[in-house]
Amino acid sequence: MKILLLLILLLPIAAAAVVFLVRFPSRKGLLLFTGGALLAETALVTLLACLGNVSMTLFSMTDTLVVALETDAVARVFMLTAVWVFLPAGVFAFRYLEHSAGEGAFPEHRFYGFFLLSLAALMGMDLASNLVTLYFFFEMLTLLSMPLVLHDRTETAVAAALKYLFYSIAGALAGLFAILVLTHAAGTASFAPGGHADAFAASGNRGLLLAAVFVGIVGFGAKAGLYPLHGWLPTAHPAAPAPASAILSGVIAKAGVLAILRMIYFYAGPAFLSGTWVQTVLLILALLTVFMGSMTAWREKILKKRLAYSSVSQISYALFGLFLMNAQGLTGGLLQVVFHAAAKSCLFLAAGSFIFHTGKISVTDVKGLGRKLPVTFGAFTMAALSLIGIPPFAGFVSKWYLALGAMDTGLPVFGWLGPVVLLVSALLTAGYLLPVAVDAFFPGNTDRAADAPGGEGGALMALPLILLAAAVLVFGLFSGLLTPYFLDLASNVLAAG
């Protein structure tokens, strides 16, 4: 059983080592190997998620610095989401990287190598059972995903990758400050449902501890695009090749959400943070990001950049839910994590398909392409509807719970401000996504479809799109089966506090 935990980390690392070091005789061989590795990893993670809770200590640097893993309900959610987004994105890349990378780009196998390594780091983060492990894998994730942003090797890509690197490291160091101050007060770095609220309340320095938690959350929030450390996201996500953008927005950004979740619910404790200035300021930051992200997306013309701003906004929906610190808010936040991962990765892959087939990047160039690229724009439309929050798509369910959580909160203003901002943002989301879909299928007079070469990019691009688009519909239709699991998780975590 424990060997499974170790395998989940080692398999992608070993596969990456092979990809970097072995000269595959043909491109097909490389793709089959990488695909096989991704598939095997997906199977292992899904298997692990179905088993009971497993834990193991990987190694320890000193008595206080222990790197240890554990599966719990939260780990399962994040792990499964990650691996089921990495798989289609990877498969999509097999076709995408064939032609669309510029002449100056790095050799293809480098992409797959760092893709696999990022997956390993992400698994480590999802399974982390204490703050030190979380921090370790958080740093590793930054370092190993940076080369993905850099892949095209253009000046913008290099600049974007360095921006990503330094924002993330700055955020991680802010997180480290928090970890040091808090572990000093709590005496342990381990996660426990409900956190160590009593230890913190007992220690004298409440003000300092609250400040430390705040600094830590803002720091980890850099990965999740939370204002004020969001500046790198709209530059880095578009600069990466589309499959990398998909996993960056879809799951790597969620690593930031996970870190914050662990900090609030499993370390500091909602009992310690509820009703404090920390909660209030964080809620304000989240809502600010939600609004600002949508506003900027609305005005952005480059499709991938528009989707990146959308991510900034949508991920903060999840953070808003987390910051509410009640069962429905947490449920909404977790559902948003899963559903946004599916929808946004689908959108990025669709954008990638658009770029692959036309060489264009702007939203003004999609007119009429719905006819030539039905799978691409069909998937785009479905994902867009989910993101806006239109039933029966999944996004509706997550936003419903977020609104419920907001109205349920004891705090004065957010009971109405939250739903209002969510609503305005939903309208803006419709405003920046629907015109793309409409333009594609109903071009009106200016029919530019003649520019597009015929036909979709083959099964390798179409199947991932179909899988993810189907996911947002299926999750929505069968949400009745899904949400009790999340509600249960949320109430367990909050009850323990």
Next chain:
Amino acid sequence: MSTYWYLPAILLPAAGGTFAGLFFKNEKAVRVFCGTVTCLTSALAFLLILSGTEGLLEVARFSDRLVFCLDLTGPGRVFASVSASLWPLTALYAFEYMDGDPRFRSFYSFFTLSFGVTLGIALAGNLFTLYCFYEMLTLSTVPLVVHTHTKEASRAGRVYLAMSIGGAAFAFISLVYTVVSGPALPPSAVSRVFWLFGFFGFGVKAAVFPLHFWLPKAAAAPTPVTALLHAAAVVNAGVFAILRLTYEVYGADLLAGTPAQAAALSFVLFTVVYGSFMAVREQHLKRRLAYSTVSNLAYMLFGVLLLTPAGLTAGLMHMVFHSVMKITAFFAIGAVNRHAGIEYLQDAEGLGRRMPVTMACFTVSALALIGIPPFAGFVSKWYLLAAAADAGTPLAFLGMGAVLLSALFTAFYTLVIVRKAFFPAPGAVPARREAGVRMLVPLVLLAFASLACGLAGRYFYNVLAETVSGIPSGQWGGL
């Protein structure tokens, strides 16, 4: 082992170095001789340390209060082990780096001589003896700094000499005060002022702002010199001297919570940020690492000046780990200097293709210096910051912020080099021309050590914590 064995530990390399300088003509013969002497000395040093030899050995008595004596105590053991581990590796590296250099005799003789003097500092039995060896270290390392005899090197040597002598003069004043006022120093403002003299006096070698600027200039020296002396031995001697002055001569009780501590800490914290900030701006690779050393020395002093056992343990830990990490980085950049002729950042594109092993080792040292787990630098930074959190004073928290900011700067100034090396802009791919085995073996060993020290952090922490608990406070004046 008898305490008389302290003497050969110092005299063997000193005599060996002098002998080599005077009588050898052939480069290969000098190498073999000095290499052997270095290894023998290291072996002897480790024998002394591991056999638990301790006890005062009086060498010469100048007066009732002025005794020249040797002793092997906790901090001395730490400093001696670091020096004894790194000197042979540097010798091996120098065999290749200095190959064909016309002034090889001068290099190897002073290199070996300096080893003896450094062990003298480690083995110093009182402040007076420490001071004597400290001055000797300046004199024996100046020829190494000016080795290439270029204008830059000569200037660097003059600045180094002037500042070190100047600093030692202030330290001398502090020494005189402690000898005159007897072993138990009165806890008065006067004592604290004299401590400050000593702090800033020894602080020249420890590169405390504004007395640091000889160190970036010394990057003009050949890499084995910069790596060992100015990243490990000379600068660590400064920290070591301050450590012993503060804990053993004056005593933590005399200084804790006083304006003197606050003043010293302020300069140190400024140095933490200043050093790494200047490193970000510096385009010359070796000078960049020199500024990085300035910053990292300040981390160690921050730990020491917290005046708690936890702080001292962390400071010592960083002394050990930083030496390993920084030497790795210097060796890598030195290999790049020597084999690719590259000195400036802008020329570093594609180095990863040209010298993959070297740059891989540099990357390891970079990650370690930033403080990424599980590398060594993370463990020492963790304990340093935890000690600061423990101390809980406003300056301690400011220090935490300074160290973390410096870590971010460290990421800037090292990862940009890594990026250029392994993710270069499109252009001609340079042919592979890796460094030779005599450089690569120390490089790889040290890079590995940068990781291993982190993973084995527990062992180091326990040894150092025990060392710290054994330090007698404030009784170590001239006897």
